[in-house]
Amino acid sequence: xxxxxxxxxxxxxxxxxxxxxxxxxxxxxxxxxxxxxxxxxxxxxxxxxxxxxxxxxxxxxx
Amino acid sequence: xxxxxxxxxxxxxxxxxxxxxxxxxxxxxxxxxxxxxxxxxxxxxxxxxxxxxxxxxxxxxxxxxxxxxxxxxxxxxxxxxxxxxxxxxxxxxxxxxxxxxxxxxxxxxxxxxxxxxxxxxxxxxxxxxxxxxxxxxxxxxxxxxxxxxxxxxxxxxxxxxxxxxxxxxxxxxxxxxxxxxxxxxxxxxxxxxxxxxxxxxxxxxxxxxxxxxxxxxxxxxxxxxxxxxxxxxxxxxxxxxxxxxxxxxxxxxxxxxxxxxxxxxxxxxxxxxxxxxxxxxxxxxxxxxxxxxxxxxxxxxxxxxxxxxxxxxxxxxxxxxxxxxxxxxxxxxxxxxxxxxxxxxxxxxxxxxxxxxxxxxxxxxxxxxxxxxxxxxxxxxxxxxxxxxxxxxxxxxxxxxxxxxxxxxxxxxxxxxxxxxxxxxxxxxxxxxxxxxxxxxxxxxxxxxxxxxxxxxxxxxxxxxxxxxxxx
Numbered sequence: 001x002x003x004x005x006x007x008x009x010x011x012x013x014x015x016x017x018x019x020x021x022x023x024x025x026x027x028x029x030x031x032x033x034x035x036x037x038x039x040x041x042x043x044x045x046x047x048x049x050x051x052x053x054x055x056x057x058x059x060x061x062x
Numbered sequence: 063x064x065x066x067x068x069x070x071x072x073x074x075x076x077x078x079x080x081x082x083x084x085x086x087x088x089x090x091x092x093x094x095x096x097x098x099x100x101x102x103x104x105x106x107x108x109x110x111x112x113x114x115x116x117x118x119x120x121x122x123x124x125x126x127x128x129x130x131x132x133x134x135x136x137x138x139x140x141x142x143x144x145x146x147x148x149x150x151x152x153x154x155x156x157x158x159x160x161x162x163x164x165x166x167x168x169x170x171x172x173x174x175x176x177x178x179x180x181x182x183x184x185x186x187x188x189x190x191x192x193x194x195x196x197x198x199x200x201x202x203x204x205x206x207x208x209x210x211x212x213x214x215x216x217x218x219x220x221x222x223x224x225x226x227x228x229x230x231x232x233x234x235x236x237x238x239x240x241x242x243x244x245x246x247x248x249x250x251x252x253x254x255x256x257x258x259x260x261x262x263x264x265x266x267x268x269x270x271x272x273x274x275x276x277x278x279x280x281x282x283x284x285x286x287x288x289x290x291x292x293x294x295x296x297x298x299x300x301x302x303x304x305x306x307x308x309x310x311x312x313x314x315x316x317x318x319x320x321x322x323x324x325x326x327x328x329x330x331x332x333x334x335x336x337x338x339x340x341x342x343x344x345x346x347x348x349x350x351x352x353x354x355x356x357x358x359x360x361x362x363x364x365x366x367x368x369x370x371x372x373x374x375x376x377x378x379x380x381x382x383x384x385x386x387x388x389x390x391x392x393x394x395x396x397x398x399x400x401x402x403x404x405x406x407x408x409x410x411x412x413x414x415x416x417x418x419x420x421x422x423x424x425x426x427x428x429x430x431x432x433x434x435x436x437x438x439x440x441x442x443x444x445x446x447x448x449x450x451x452x453x454x455x456x457x458x459x460x461x462x463x464x465x466x467x468x469x470x471x472x473x474x475x476x477x478x479x480x481x482x483x484x485x486x487x488x489x490x491x492x493x494x495x496x497x498x499x500x501x502x503x504x505x506x507x508x509x510x511x512x513x514x515x516x517x518x519x520x521x522x523x524x525x526x527x528x529x530x531x532x533x534x
Contacts, residue, residue, distance in 0.1 A: 015393045018408045030412050036374040043427045050422035059305035
């Protein structure tokens, strides 16, 4: 089984050449963000609507 | 009341406006005083990216003629103001604090600028910011670090650090900042000034360069709470040109500021807003709440469970949106970004669409939890920042003697108000280790009058005891 893509590979797939000295910081920060997400156990994400609106007919309903 | 010309720059709008209206002082004298101060402090504080001496004096002369001929337009007529250099002014360079936009000239005014021009404001210049407003230190690689007037080794906070530093050093009478993850409130707290992030959609963002569309706000930064109310009165209102503008009536914010807080119910959330707070900060904020209780307010504890995910939701949302805006420049000319924001743009390319959308689900839950809290209390009070401003060039701050990450901690109490769009005011509540501390007052949507009034009631107790930065 293939290992998960590294941060460098993920960025290169998007045409972004990350600064070499950023790679370790990015790996750590990305791991920190994933840890902060946790399992969202107290938020009913499967049921909750999202905080985005689709306004029909233009930018403002009047 | 006689004010010496050189002292005019140190006054607030509420002090100057009645004298201007009566013709006892001149907009030209105030403008000269502010320009002199801005130029004199530029070497030490570096708050400005550009100073408009010639244009400002012409505008001040025009204001003087209008006022003397009986055409007084209101509280901000003839008041000199410099604004954050991410807000467009027609035919002027707006740099966004960046190298990439260093020569960008807008062909139109931002709506807030149009409104201030109609109110008779005299524009004295553009103020520095963290590059593209994406940071909290204002250590800008292209325009130099902005320094905190209370201690020039310390950051002024960001991203509207030029605005906070200019106010604290009397290099402007009032200002505008922008706030995506606290960028109005952070420098207001760090510099001992007043900052208001009003409800999302209350003030038009047309003509303001975006950082993260669903979190961005443009709002008042001032020396006093009444000045913030007066400035909001001018800039608030529906704008068809801004797709996020909300069409609800504009309240009488100035009239709401009475200082009467009898029976106001203050919500305190111990689990999040008082956890991991520097002891000096906590003491001043709790004292501040007590000062309102002494005037007849009551305190009630509130629970907001989803706050535990607000850091994650704020970061996923802001990182993703900011990186979407700068995606093509990150691909084609990454070397033109400062190293710190390049790192953030790279990080913002990593979250998936699922991450982003789940962050929006958390965001909705957070709105519902705050709504439940506001069914019980009128306002929620908290520290603006859990830590004191750190040294320029360092990426850590001290929290009760322990080194902690600057970004993570400085934005910790900011994200919930940007995610929910709720209005939040930062007012100075004293000094700890010689540095200002801010107290945050959060309100229900569109209740800016309520939080401004609570802030004014507190400001009347003179928490700063008349102290100002000791700058020459």
